[in-house]
Amino acid sequence: MQVTENLGELRAIRKSMEGTFGLIPTMGALHAGHGSLVIQARKECRHVGVSIFVNPTQFGPGEDIANYPRTIQRDLDFLRSLDVDVVWTPPAESLYPPGFQTWITVEDASAPLEGESRPGHFRGVATIVAKLLNVFTPDRAYFGQKDAQQVVVLKRMAQDLNFPVELVVCPTVRETDGLALSSRNAYLSIAERQAAAVLYRALCAAKKLFDCGERDAEALRAAMRSEIQSEQLAHAHYISAADPDTLCELQQVGTAVLLSLAVRIGKARLIDNFLLGSANNAACD
Numbered sequence: 001m002q003v004t005e006n007l008g009e010l011r012a013i014r015k016s017m018e019g020t021f022g023l024i025p026t027m028g029a030l031h032a033g034h035g036s037l038v039i040q041a042r043k044e045c046r047h048v049g050v051s052i053f054v055n056p057t058q059f060g061p062g063e064d065i066a067n068y069p070r071t072i073q074r075d076l077d078f079l080r081s082l083d084v085d086v087v088w089t090p091p092a093e094s095l096y097p098p099g100f101q102t103w104i105t106v107e108d109a110s111a112p113l114e115g116e117s118r119p120g121h122f123r124g125v126a127t128i129v130a131k132l133l134n135v136f137t138p139d140r141a142y143f144g145q146k147d148a149q150q151v152v153v154l155k156r157m158a159q160d161l162n163f164p165v166e167l168v169v170c171p172t173v174r175e176t177d178g179l180a181l182s183s184r185n186a187y188l189s190i191a192e193r194q195a196a197a198v199l200y201r202a203l204c205a206a207k208k209l210f211d212c213g214e215r216d217a218e219a220l221r222a223a224m225r226s227e228i229q230s231e232q233l234a235h236a237h238y239i240s241a242a243d244p245d246t247l248c249e250l251q252q253v254g255t256a257v258l259l260s261l262a263v264r265i266g267k268a269r270l271i272d273n274f275l276l277g278s279a280n281n282a283a284c285d
Contacts, residue, residue: 001080003087007135010088014136017085019046022168023138025129028052029069029183030078033173037142038082040170045140049086050079051132056092058124064267069186088135095131104130106160109153112247114271117237117262125150126157133163141165146172146180148260148273152247172272174200178284180272187268195233196265199272202227204284206241206259210276217241217250217257224261237262237269244275253277 004010014021022041026034030052041048052075059065072089079087103123110122133141143151151169158165173181178200179193188196202224209223220241228236242249244258256277263270274282 001076001084001087003076003089005089005091005094007090007094010086010135013086014049017047020139021045021047021049021136023132023136023141024048024050025132025141025143026050026052026075027054027068027183028075029071029186030075031173031181031183033144033146033181035078035082036173037144037170038079038084040168041140041142042083044168047085048083049088049136049138050084051088051090051136053088053090053092053095053128055095055124055128057096057127058121060118060120063118064184064187067187069183095128103127104157104161106153106156109149109156109247112149112242112249113238113240113260114149114262122150122153126153129154130157130161130163133158133165138165140168142168142170144172145169145275146182146272148244148258148275149247152245178204180270182270184268184270188266192233192266192268195231196263196268196270198228198231198234199261199263199270200284202239202261203259203272203274203282207274207276207282207284210253210257215253217253220253220257220259224259228261228263233265235264237264244277 002013022045024037054068104126105123106126115122155167158167177197179196205223205227206220209220221239224239228234240260242258244256258275260273
């Protein structure tokens with residue numbers, strides 16, 4: 001596995017690699033969810049690359065960039081065990097040099113949900129991913145379904161800007177109690193970690209209604225809301241039943257619905273979602 005901080009060296013390494021190339025962009029603090037993306041890329045591509053970069057432009061005022069977990073040596077050992085070919089760990093100044101002023105904004109898809117709660121977040125995400133696609137020139141880029149809105153935003157960006165890349169969305173990886181794996185889970189105390197399973201229970205409550213034929217979107221939102229309110233340590237930022245493509249809130253569900261929520265538990269702001277209907281990838285025990 002080749003590891004470099006240098007942009008020129010990365011370009012040279014990438015140029016030497018023939019055949020299909022898969023990219024997994026990350027901010028480090030890697031876990032089995034990231035590992036599942038690497039494993040999928042390894043199955044589908046001749047070469048696999050990973051970026052590790054805590055992107056400052058997707059953090060808003062008062063957010064946790066200073067305390068975001070950084071475990072670079074453990075991350076590199078983990079990626080080496082998964083047979084990754086190349087890892088780029090760039091310094092911030094190589095991606096955002098002095099005078100940087102060029103940004104990518106995906107207008108409508110960035111506005112609701114996370115976009116409303118975290119203004120400017122998706123501008124930072126779209127810009128950094130565009131830069132990574134430009135540098136790595138992958139055939140495929142791999143993302144997790146847990147970040148459902150990010151997937152919608154990046155698919156729109158890739159389509160609108162004619163990036164010659166396939167975005168591959170992989171299922172959310174969960175703990176045994178259903179909590180979606182996230183680097184931010186490290187912020188949770190023992191009691192908060194137990195409480196965090198409420199996100200999965202809320203999604204399952206709405207899915208149960210959906211599976212029984214409920215198509216009133218507000219009824220699905222109400223089921224999630226009731227479950228979250230039952231947990232004293234949980235405070236909802238938003239609860240959504242939206243169109244999976246536009247992210248507009250639904251009144252009546254047609255063929256598919258994206259159930260999503262963001263919940264504050266202690267210092268951690270956790271997100272999760274189920275995609276139900278024609279592209280159903282959610283299952284409850």
